[in-house]
Amino acid sequence: MDRLIEFAQANLLLSVAFAGLTVALVYTEIARLFRPFKGVSPAQLTDLINRENALVLDIRGQAEFEKGHIIGARHLLPSQVDPEGKLLAKAKESPVVVVCYAGVSATGVAQKLAKAGFTRVSVLEGGIGAWQQAGLPLAKGKA
The missing domain is CATH 1.10.287 (Helix Hairpins)
Structure with missing residues (x-):
């Protein structure tokens, strides 16, 4: 000592x-x-998509999204995320997973959704990079 x-x-x-x-x-x-959302791994996200038809929101830029995104993901920029909008209004009780490049920017959007009353919000930990490292498929082009 x-x-x-x-x-x-x-x-x-x-x-x-x-x-x-x-x-x-x-x-x-x-x-x-103590955050109002949870982090999910690529395997957990796959399970949410397959079992519960989770809404996957990809908040990366349009060009990045078109280079490769999770199959079935919807593209929205963080400034376009409207909890009362057409896409999200129906998903308040459904699993919603926010995806970004590395899992950092998605936390702000997840926080916004949780504050608006969404009960099952998650963030893909490690972002699209973790998805790729897990060897999971990506779709190219627009959704």
């Missing part, structure tokens, strides 16, 4: 950076526990 204290004193900047990163990681994990 004495050596740890000695190291921390000799490397103050490194020690502060380590403490800051630790706090940030703990905060992120605690926030994840």
